[in-house]
Amino acid sequence: MQAYIDQLIKDGAFAGMPKEVVYAIAMVLVGLIVLSVFVAPLAGLTSWLERRVWARMQSRVGPNRVGPQGVLQWLADGIKNLLKEDLIPTAADSKLFSLAPYIVFMGFLCTFVVIPFGASLIVADLNIGILYVLAVTSLVVVGILMAGWASNNKWSLLGGMRSAAQIVSYEIPAGVSIVTIVFLAGTMSMQGIIRAQGWGPWDWFLFHNPFTFAAFFLYFTAALAEGNRTPFDIPEAESELVAGYVTEYSGMRFLFFFFAEWGNLYVIGAVATTLFLGGWQVPPLPIFENHPVLLAIAQFTTFFLKAYMWVFVAMWVRATLPRVRVDQLMGLCWKYMVPLSFICLLGTIGFMFVPDDLRRVIGAATLGFGIAIIIIFFMRVKFQISNARPELYFKPHI
Amino acid sequence: MNESIETGTGLNTEDMTISVGPQHPSTHGVLRFVVKTDGEVISEAIPDVGYLHRSIEKIGEKVTYHGYVPYTDRADYLAAMFANQAFCMAAEKLAGTEVTRRGEFCRVIACELNRIASHLISVGTFGQDIGAMTPFVHALRERETINNLMEEICGARLTYNYIRIGGVGYDIVPETCAKIGAFVDHFEPIVDEFNRLLSGNKIFIERLAGVAVVSREDAFSYNLVGPNLRGSGVKWDIRRDIPYSVYPELEFDVPIGTAHVGMLGDSFDRYWVRIREMEESCRILRQCLKMIPKGPAISKVPRKFRPPAGECYARVEAPRGDMGFYVVSDGSEYPYRVRIRTGSYTAMSIIDKLSKGIMLADLIALIGSLDVDAPEIDR
Numbered sequence: 001m002q003a004y005i006d007q008l009i010k011d012g013a014f015a016g017m018p019k020e021v022v023y024a025i026a027m028v029l030v031g032l033i034v035l036s037v038f039v040a041p042l043a044g045l046t047s048w049l050e051r052r053v054w055a056r057m058q059s060r061v062g063p064n065r066v067g068p069q070g071v072l073q074w075l076a077d078g079i080k081n082l083l084k085e086d087l088i089p090t091a092a093d094s095k096l097f098s099l100a101p102y103i104v105f106m107g108f109l110c111t112f113v114v115i116p117f118g119a120s121l122i123v124a125d126l127n128i129g130i131l132y133v134l135a136v137t138s139l140v141v142v143g144i145l146m147a148g149w150a151s152n153n154k155w156s157l158l159g160g161m162r163s164a165a166q167i168v169s170y171e172i173p174a175g176v177s178i179v180t181i182v183f184l185a186g187t188m189s190m191q192g193i194i195r196a197q198g199w200g201p202w203d204w205f206l207f208h209n210p211f212t213f214a215a216f217f218l219y220f221t222a223a224l225a226e227g228n229r230t231p232f233d234i235p236e237a238e239s240e241l242v243a244g245y246v247t248e249y250s251g252m253r254f255l256f257f258f259f260a261e262w263g264n265l266y267v268i269g270a271v272a273t274t275l276f277l278g279g280w281q282v283p284p285l286p287i288f289e290n291h292p293v294l295l296a297i298a299q300f301t302t303f304f305l306k307a308y309m310w311v312f313v314a315m316w317v318r319a320t321l322p323r324v325r326v327d328q329l330m331g332l333c334w335k336y337m338v339p340l341s342f343i344c345l346l347g348t349i350g351f352m353f354v355p356d357d358l359r360r361v362i363g364a365a366t367l368g369f370g371i372a373i374i375i376i377f378f379m380r381v382k383f384q385i386s387n388a389r390p391e392l393y394f395k396p397h398i
Numbered sequence: 399m400n401e402s403i404e405t406g407t408g409l410n411t412e413d414m415t416i417s418v419g420p421q422h423p424s425t426h427g428v429l430r431f432v433v434k435t436d437g438e439v440i441s442e443a444i445p446d447v448g449y450l451h452r453s454i455e456k457i458g459e460k461v462t463y464h465g466y467v468p469y470t471d472r473a474d475y476l477a478a479m480f481a482n483q484a485f486c487m488a489a490e491k492l493a494g495t496e497v498t499r500r501g502e503f504c505r506v507i508a509c510e511l512n513r514i515a516s517h518l519i520s521v522g523t524f525g526q527d528i529g530a531m532t533p534f535v536h537a538l539r540e541r542e543t544i545n546n547l548m549e550e551i552c553g554a555r556l557t558y559n560y561i562r563i564g565g566v567g568y569d570i571v572p573e574t575c576a577k578i579g580a581f582v583d584h585f586e587p588i589v590d591e592f593n594r595l596l597s598g599n600k601i602f603i604e605r606l607a608g609v610a611v612v613s614r615e616d617a618f619s620y621n622l623v624g625p626n627l628r629g630s631g632v633k634w635d636i637r638r639d640i641p642y643s644v645y646p647e648l649e650f651d652v653p654i655g656t657a658h659v660g661m662l663g664d665s666f667d668r669y670w671v672r673i674r675e676m677e678e679s680c681r682i683l684r685q686c687l688k689m690i691p692k693g694p695a696i697s698k699v700p701r702k703f704r705p706p707a708g709e710c711y712a713r714v715e716a717p718r719g720d721m722g723f724y725v726v727s728d729g730s731e732y733p734y735r736v737r738i739r740t741g742s743y744t745a746m747s748i749i750d751k752l753s754k755g756i757m758l759a760d761l762i763a764l765i766g767s768l769d770v771d772a773p774e775i776d777r
Contacts, residue, residue: 054531057532058531058532058535058536059535059536059539060535154414154416155416158438158758161437162438230529231529231601233529234759240424240758240759240762241758242422242423318531319531319532320530320532320595321529321530321599321601322525322528322529322530322596322599322601322602322605323528323529323530323601323605323759324601324604324605325604325605325757325759325760326438326757326759327438327757328604328605384591384594387587387590387591
């Protein structure tokens, strides 16, 4: 991207303009394009999909009226919320109140800059890519605290405080799990991390050794907590705090918080895919050699599906689990996840001294273990489904 | 403020007063608590009742005995059948009216179906309070079937007005009996499924085990009744201990708290008693469907119902515990006085005691586990 702009400058396309201004304009334009073409539909469709998946799991129907299968529901909701009154409570700190949703939104949107959708499909391959993700997602907590404080509502304040404590705590296990991978890859660049892996599961960092396998689940759990997802959705716990930090928000501002939440789900999946699941790596088929566009599409699809699988898992978890209490949440983080993540880090460092042949054997064993877990898991799912008795639901009069 | 200076933190802290309700999502109807908290920890939660007062007891003095039955539906609209039955039992006792045998069986069948429906709402919303959204919808799905059955039995889905003085309003036809049997066959595995989904969940158990423990003595001194009392390990059930209707002929257990995950009388025990009671209700329903005799569903009762002067108290085991109707007659067509005793009202009084020192999230669990029901508190 940057190279392309440099080329244009060299060709004299922006005669008389300072280089920095061109960069700034290009960044804004790219941001707008990414936002309107990719991120907004993605978050919107995720919201529709979540409601739909959730409804199915709860033996409901879900939104199915707007467009085929209700797929345009998010557009209808967006328009509805845009047309609503822009309400700011009299007692609220109006400046902070109106600023907060955008900071939360920005915190999630900026991560899209470094998400690698393909070998060449990335806005900027920063050499500190993953550190940048950690840094900008921390903005979210600022926004949430701001919303909680500025609303001048006791529920909002409690929600904001809970959220701050939660996000700050869970950044430690998430960060340490990420560092585990940075050690293995030897780089913080997102593309570099993906290139250090291969297309097959045996080359993924997930199955590099037992410690990275554990680190993946630590990262995913911590990321769910950072994203305020069930079972860690205590900042907006409906039954306890009414709506937490969004209690006083309505209309488009309210939507921005949830926009960020649903978009953030995808970011969680994308980062997990990049770090542990081999990113966009596709098998080196001969057909790709002459068709770079086909290769790009294949890479994008691979990455998208891998990331979306974890979005689906997050939805599934949300439909299944109850919510933990705030002290249990902190206990889980500080008593179990922080020590475990450090053990994973040390273990992985130890594995870097293990001879490569032995390491491969252990990696293969880890892969077998992972496959066994998946098989057991799906057998349980099959058992539950075969024992479910939905006939009566379809025939309510028996 | 002085306390914070004594602790030497230098921070000027004071308790925050929060009004939980009457429009709070988890106060099921219109309850209100004035909660004083230090951050997340509650120092006191004072219940504030009266938002749903409809003068049902006073209305009883202004309408005839027959005409009052539909009003009793509204005392506890999640379990309307029991208020019907308690009032009709009181009126029958006053006048010495006989209930036909088939009528008694119809009453028990309708009541036990209603008990399952009420407990489904209770455990479903309880799960929702803890944060599990799916069990609530599954519970309501099953309740919907019961509503359909109720509609077939008596034409109404929520406020039934089914049990009348002297029997029941409409006979349960054999086709409906077959459908109830099919529902029971279907429902028993659903309880197991529900347990796999919610009751066995690690997070759910962690949230409830050992939270808001009601000791046996506290349960007595605060006059807890029904599942809340049985959760504390007291084997007391009006159906068994002060038998009425045809319950003495039926075989059923009285489930009590077992403390198998936490302490005796904690929130989980109260929840677990309700789950097991649904299974017991299924057992009762099966027996009733087998034993139900032929004959009229209602005995001959004069349209102008004038019981002789006197007073009586009739009690039934409602889903929220001992429900009693105290009716005074002066020999006229209208009751002289009607007084209703409900389980939720006393359950509400113990919340203040239990809420000291627990967390805000536990208060929600406590309210849900006591299954307090706003219409029943205020009447």
